Amino acid sequence: DLLKKVLLAHVVVGKAVMAKDVVGLDGQEVNGFKIQAGSAGVKIGDAKVVKADVKASNGVIHVIDTVLIPAK
Numbered sequence: 001d002l003l004k005k006v007l008l009a010h011v012v013v014g015k016a017v018m019a020k021d022v023v024g025l026d027g028q029e030v031n032g033f034k035i036q037a038g039s040a041g042v043k044i045g046d047a048k049v050v051k052a053d054v055k056a057s058n059g060v061i062h063v064i065d066t067v068l069i070p071a072k
Contacts, residue, residue, distance in 0.1 A: 009033070009068040016060040019052035032070055044068065 009031045019042070026037040033045035042049040047064035054061040 005070045006067065009070045017062075018060060019049075019062070022052075031068075033068060 012030060022035065022042055023037050025035045028035050030044065033047075036043040042052070042062075044064065045068055047066045047068055049062050050065050051063040054063065
């Protein structure tokens with residue numbers, strides 16, 4: 001059950017969210033993690049986005065520098 005929660009914390013279902021779309025989400029939460037978007041880059045929770053907008057066959061990937069662990 002915990003593994004399922006960890007994996008789903010890394011997925012946003014629906015429309016692909018591109019980097020340009022995230023700027024307007026500063027201060028909002030996704031999957032329980034606060035988004036911080038500014039001149040220093042983008043963070044979700046404690047994870048920093050290190051590479052954005054990697055296109056995949058089923059959406060878009062944003063590479064982060066740590067694993068998101070949801071609250072229990």
